[in-house]
Every structure is written in structure tokens, then in C-alpha cells.
Amino acid sequence: MRLQAVPGIGPVGCKQLIERFGSPSAVFADKGILAESGLRPDLAGRYGEEQYLRWAEDELEFATKRGIRCISYLDPGYPAGLLQCADGPPVLFTRGAIRFDAGPLVSVVGTRGMTEYGRQCCEAFIRGIAPINPIIISGYxxxxxxxAQRTAMSLGLQTIACMAHGLDRVYPAAHRRYEGELLENGGYLSEFPRGTLPEPGHFLRRNRVIAGLSPATVVIESGERGGSLVTAGLAFGYNREVFAFPGRVTDMQSRGCHQLIRQQKAQLIQDxxxxxxxxxxxxxxxxxDSHRPTRLPEHLEPNExxxxxxxxxxxxRHLDDLAISCGISVSEALTSLFSLEMMGLVRALPGKCFCWEG
Structure with a gap:
């Protein structure tokens, strides 16, 4: 933590120094060795400054009081996915009940300007993978x-919110209302110490953590530009699996997904x-011989x-018959049937008919 506080040293440089000298403490043992190692003289001279040691001690004290866990990449509890990334954070701060080994990790990302189609795809996707007890990772x-994270919490799944600031705050402030539920089954994760504000550059750094944590990144909806495409590109660069949901060719919020699929950076999935x-x-x-779910999920909505x-x-059955049998409107039936179709449980047939696929 002290080493990471020195200006001019990034995650890669920090790890390289520790690897060269054998341990973090060894890096500070001899300034002369640091200078001879080829490190810039101005940086080498800063390593021994007491202000960085005091800062690290204060940070640890604050973390202890606030229930924040500090995990070094040298610790056994450091997530395996990030350990494989050369630019993974040397230190992670976590708050809550995060258990990285409790299930398969899945990163789910998408646009802030979500459409109704995107919401339905997202909720149906999370419900559809719930039987494997995944850990849902996203950016809150x-x-x-x-x-994605609210759906995961409603199903009792662990979810990890990767933040672009210190854990002494929650951004956006409107999402503070989910804090209690999130901390009970999952929590917050950040590479940034307290006092760090959610500045634009920090979101890009946060995106690499989302991409590196899990073996698979799923893009639900994305425009032609945005953080979701950055995250998908990082995951692709880490040799992780990337998936994208398609939309209509006229949908602006699906153009990013189509771009990923067209560039063969993401696999097209429908459910x-x-x-x-x-x-x-x-x-x-x-x-x-089938990739369709064989059992009815436990957490379906009443209409579903x-x-x-x-x-x-x-x-x-025909759509009209289904609506009448369930005592709901045709539009309500269509919405629920769409969700069931995204879960791979039903299939649309010509003539407004639907058949069971489960």
C-alpha cells in the first residue's frame, strides 16, 4: 500500500519492483539499490519518504474501523482472475461479505440509457443463470x-459492485438505498483509497477490474461508444469469453453489441x-444434447x-388463448412470454403461437 502511494508508480511498475526485490519491505530497504536499478532518480528518492508510510498506516486504520478489507495481490484471498492480469491492482479494498470462490463469476455490463428491451433481457438472463449460483459483477x-445487480439480490445471488472511487462514499448517491442488501450478500470492491472521487479516468480503470475478475463478460445493451465496449474490449484482450445480446438493426442502444459481434470480439447469445x-x-x-434449461426456474414472476x-x-398455445387462460392482457402476456423465451423456456411460432421448450 505504501509503494502504491508513491506518485508515478502504476500497478505494473509496483509489481515489477516487488518481483525484483522479493518483497514490498525489501523495496524500501536501500535507496541506493533503487537508484542503481534504473528507476528514475526523483522516484527512487521518494520511496523512503515518511509521508507515504504514515499515509499507509492511516489508511489501514481507517479501513479497520470501517470494516474494509485490504487484499494484496500477494495474499491468498486475492481473486484469481485479476491475478492473471499484468495490470491488475496491487491492492484491493472490499466491504461486505464478498466470497470470490462461492460460485462462477459473471460480469454483466451495458448502457446507462437502458431500454425496456434491455431491462427484460437483463432480468431474464440473470434469472436464467441463477441455478448455477453465479456471482454477478457489475459497476453499480x-x-x-x-x-443486473438488483435482480441478483432479489434472487439471493451474490453480487459485487466495482466502484470508481474510494469506499468512503457510494456513487451514484441514489443507489445508497441498496447498500444494506448488497453488503449482506456480496459487497463493494475498489482499488482506490478513501478520499478518491469518481472522476472520469477512474471509471476506465474500474472497467479493467470488471473485465479481469471473471472468465465471462456479457454485454446486454450498448451504443456505439461507452464504457461497456471498453470493458468488453479489455475482457477480449485478457482472453476472456465475451458475449453480446443482439437487438434490431435500428436500435441505437444495440449498435455496440452488433459491433462486437461483427468484429468477432463477442459471441451472439439469445438467452x-x-x-x-x-x-x-x-x-x-x-x-x-440440449442447451435449454430442463427445469422450471424457482424465481419466476407470477404471470411467467x-x-x-x-x-x-x-x-x-395461441397468444390470445394464453392471455385469456391467465386472466391477463395480451401485452402483459407478450412481456412475460418474452422473458420466458430469453430464458430458453418457450419458443415463438408463426401465427402468434408459442410452444414449450423447457
Whole structure:
């Protein structure tokens, strides 16, 4: 932590120094050795300054009082995904009940300007992968990020909010209302010490953490520019799996996803079943010849439960019949059927008919 506080030393340089000298303490042992190592004289002279030691001691004291855990990349509890990244943070700060080894990690990102289609895709995707008990990673931002994390919390899944500032604050402030629930099953993670503000450059650094933590990044919706594409590009550079949901060719908020697919940086997926199949994470007991979920998920909305039950028993029905049987409007039926389709449980047929696929 003291080493990281020295201006001019980034994550890569910090790790290189520790690797060269054998341990963090050894780096500070002899200024002469530092100067001879080829380090810039002005930087070498700063290593022994007491202000950085005092800063590190104060930071540790603050973390202890606030229940913040400090994890060095040399510690056994450091996440394996970031350990494989050369530019991974030397130190992580976490708050909450984060358990990196409690399940497969999945990064879910997307636009802040989420559409209704994006919301439905996001919620259906999280519900669809819930049987494997994943850990959902995202950036706690408006739109797709918070939708993914709120859905995960509603299902009792662990979720990790990667922040672009110190853990002495929560940004955006509107999301403070989710803090208690998040801390109970997951929590906040940041590489930034207290007092660090959510400045633009920090979000780019945060994105590499989201990309590096998990073996798979899923882009739900994205315009032609934005942080989601940056995260996807970083994940692709880390040789991680990248997936994207398509939209209509006229949808501005799907152009980024189409771009990733067109550039062969992301695999096209239409539902959670396809994602699980591609990752080899299908729940045990499923049909080995199919990537579709074989059991009805436990956490369906009431309308989805009714529609799924009818289609499961009858095989296929017309949209109007389904709406009448469930006592809901056609538009409500279509919304719920879309969610079920995204989970791989139903399939749309010509003539406004739907059949059971589960």
C-alpha cells in the first residue's frame, strides 16, 4: 500500500519492483539499490519518504474501523482472475461479505440509457443463470448495471459492485438505498483509497477490474461508444469469453453489441441457456444434447409461472388463448412470454403461437 502511494508508480511498475526485490519491505530497504536499478532518480528518492508510510498506516486504520478489507495481490484471498492480469491492482479494498470462490463469476455490463428491451433481457438472463449460483459483477451504475445487480439480490445471488472511487462514499448517491442488501450478500470492491472521487479516468480503470475478475463478460445493451465496449474490449484482450445480446438493426442502444459481434470480439447469445452451454456451466442433470434449461426456474414472476405451467402441460398455445387462460392482457402476456423465451423456456411460432421448450 505504501509503494502504491508513491506518485508515478502504476500497478505494473509496483509489481515489477516487488518481483525484483522479493518483497514490498525489501523495496524500501536501500535507496541506493533503487537508484542503481534504473528507476528514475526523483522516484527512487521518494520511496523512503515518511509521508507515504504514515499515509499507509492511516489508511489501514481507517479501513479497520470501517470494516474494509485490504487484499494484496500477494495474499491468498486475492481473486484469481485479476491475478492473471499484468495490470491488475496491487491492492484491493472490499466491504461486505464478498466470497470470490462461492460460485462462477459473471460480469454483466451495458448502457446507462437502458431500454425496456434491455431491462427484460437483463432480468431474464440473470434469472436464467441463477441455478448455477453465479456471482454477478457489475459497476453499480444506472441502467443495465444496477438492473443486473438488483435482480441478483432479489434472487439471493451474490453480487459485487466495482466502484470508481474510494469506499468512503457510494456513487451514484441514489443507489445508497441498496447498500444494506448488497453488503449482506456480496459487497463493494475498489482499488482506490478513501478520499478518491469518481472522476472520469477512474471509471476506465474500474472497467479493467470488471473485465479481469471473471472468465465471462456479457454485454446486454450498448451504443456505439461507452464504457461497456471498453470493458468488453479489455475482457477480449485478457482472453476472456465475451458475449453480446443482439437487438434490431435500428436500435441505437444495440449498435455496440452488433459491433462486437461483427468484429468477432463477442459471441451472439439469445438467452441464458446459450450462455451456459457456451461456458460449459449447464446445471447437472440436464439433457446433454440440449442447451435449454430442463427445469422450471424457482424465481419466476407470477404471470411467467402461469404461462409456463400452461405451456408445459399443453405443449403449444395461441397468444390470445394464453392471455385469456391467465386472466391477463395480451401485452402483459407478450412481456412475460418474452422473458420466458430469453430464458430458453418457450419458443415463438408463426401465427402468434408459442410452444414449450423447457
Amino acid at each position: 451504475a444506472y441502467g443495465i448495471d444496477i438492473t 441464458a441457456g446459450e450462455f451456459l452451454h457456451a461456458m460449459g456451466w449447464e446445471p447437472e442433470g440436464g439433457d446433454p 409461472q402461469s404461462l409456463a405451467r400452461i405451456l408445459r402441460e399443453s405443449g403449444s
